[in-house]
Amino acid sequence: MSEDVVYEDEVIQAVDRARVAAAWWAGLSFGERKERLLGWKRIIASRSDELSAVIHEETGKPVGDALLEVMLAVEHLDWAARRAGHVLGRRRVRSGLLAADQGAALEYRPLGVIGAIGPWNYPVYTPLGSISYALAAGNAVVFKPSEHTPRTGVWLAGAWAEAVPDQPVLQAVTGDGAVGAALCRAGVDKVAFTGSAATARRVLAACAETLTPAVIEGGGKDAMIVAADADLDAAAKAAAFGGFGNAGQTCAGVERVYVQRTVYADFLARLTAIAETLRPGADDAAPYGPMTVPAQVDVIRRHVDDAIDRGGKAVVGGPEAIRAPYVHPVVLAEVPEDSTAMTEETFGPTLVVNPVDSLDEAVRLANASRYGLAASIFSADRRAAVGVARRLRTGAASINAVLGFAAVPALPFGGVGDSGFGRVHGADGLREFSRAQSVTWRRFRAPMDLMSFGRDPAVLERAKRLFKMRHG
Template identity: 40%
Template sequence: MPGTTWPPHHVRGMVPGLTKVKEVRVPKGVVGVISPWNYPLYLGVGDVLPALMAGNAVVSKADSQTALTMLWTRALMAEAGLPTDLWQIVAGPGAEVGTALVDAVDFVCFTGSTATGRTVAERAARRLVGASLELGGKNPLIVREDADVAAAATGTVVAAFANTGQMCIHIERVYVHEKVYEAFRAELVRATRALRLGRSYDYAVNVGSLTSAAQLAAVEAHVDGAVAEGATVLVGGRARPDIGPLFYEPTVLEGVTHGMAVCDEETFGPVLSLYAYGADSEAVDLANQGAYGLSASIWSKDSREAGRMAVRIRAGSVNVNDGAAAAAGSIEAGMGGMGESGLGRRHGAEGIRKYTESQTIATQRLLPLGPPKPGQSGVERFVRRTNGQLALLRRLGVR
């Protein structure tokens, strides 16, 4: 859809009445969307649709593990009337296919790890091509002294262990006020132990498999390393090959300290670390530790006070009395990260504007603007031209 523009936004011109100015938005051209294997419909197609709506053509680099989801959606879009050439899908190794895509498109939308995001951003920057990046997270959840402990524990379990913890906005750190720590810990352990692991595709089980052997190895390394350095496993903490080759129990750790990989690095699996705090200011400081800033959660009966805490947390989204879904599912609001969790936003106005360029169109009437005549200073020219334009406006009846 080259040449497509949005409705113009009219602004005041240089000379009111004689200079007419409008701002329009025009498509970037060809947008490259590189999407991950987890949530391929939501994260992959969800970035394609606004790019198309903004007037661009799109080339998607689907993850090799979930390419069929993208192809199925493209077939549905074709049935709905989308020209088949307007959205192309490629798959293959990221180092080859992803690199070639970044080197060819006019804008890049990437979702994935922080390490790969840096590479994408650097490569795009060499071509002076823009990039939107949603990257990793080590997301905190705060349980205030006044929180409903049972509800907070249930919400934490969902926010941490849904999709086996394999989503960038899932919770990995939980900070609990010291006065409710014991009660929350007991409720969290009970709720976690009650989760059912299984291989079925129905709702008879709560937690499924990890996606790859590499992911299982990373989870085991984080948990085993923390235990070796003094952390305690409250529940879980082991692989379950009796259920399937990539199963790992939902795990809650206590006694995790800085320097442990599970404390400082994204685990991307069913693992939580539990900490106690004494004051709200301390909880905010703890939540802001580390380089990430993607999503956060606060549980409290006082939504006003929780809101005051939320704006002090360095995160692109903060959920009050919800783990992560409330912000992510509110698609009229932007979603993205701060710090090493990325650049730009998906969803909301920014989620579609990022696929466009702002263009200013100025139309000058009657008296053209230009350099001063020889021998005439800029000030003299300005005064004379302004007086002439004002006189002309008065004759035209413009006040």
């Protein structure tokens, strides 16, 4: 028997167990599910040091960064548990004049079993953005963590089994891409995937075989726009954190910076001063750690080389900054817009800073990317910044901050284009893992019975006159 068949058998068995668990879980009330979800939350929070150590060991990120990730994930879990009943519970809706004899209600029902395929860069925060909301909506989940962070996924599933021993509502299945492919084909009711756009296409191809719907987050090439009136110190600090934090392995961080020309040199000098002080390392005092996946180093090198070969300037770092498994900060300037450093997701501690003559030009260049996940705008004029945000082809934007939306559980998160589709987090995230069910009931005999074969022509004529009075 081939290894892939073993994977498929194991995944199918997990999905079969989840199907039974899903029926039990969906049969609980929102309050009963909330109680159990909050019990899981308390285990994660009380043992956050233990979980952070596992994340550190698997990804290399500083323990402090791992702890922050856990804290953010727990905030979302808490929100989903407490708000699911309000968002998804049964509520009456207006029937309208034509159906005045009908009562009407809407509620959201669980889909069943969700297959969640998680990434390695944020192995708790990112997958729990799907898992927490799917569980709160009443689904069972089979979670396939990245092959680079399997222990983190197993830890989360183990904590769930401790909090909710009744049924395997959350299970982890570990392995490489073959396990993920098997999960897509195993008859789950929806797949939630986070990863590269290239892998997302393979996930969708596998899901298409069984018409399994999916929510996709496929990465980003996120832009920051710095207006001439911006607080340049704040903008430079934010660009450094968004670009270099977590070794640049943040899908919604910062990779491109567009600065109005009148303050371009000043901004670049401030960013350079920060970047030159940062030294990655293995200890928790380091600002960031090694690259989690060795192959990513080659991607970074290729992008840096292409930027310089095409006329860009290495203001900080350059090819010599790439010393696997670490990549020291790289700041590139005046890089052509068609360079791979501008068009492909680098996913490393590099920033490209280019001047623009106007905010209109900045918006045009930011929107030229095939990605559309997140962006940030720095300006003293908040109203103008909001106007810029509305013109950006992204799923999220932060004004005078980076990643501000990540800590707001009520806000949905997701992208457009190669950044994917569908949403996690917030009310939209709860509905993403639910199906709307509409129910009507006869309240009284209709004064004008039009929904029958014995319809009176005189009644239809009266209805027509009322219709024209109302809508004509």
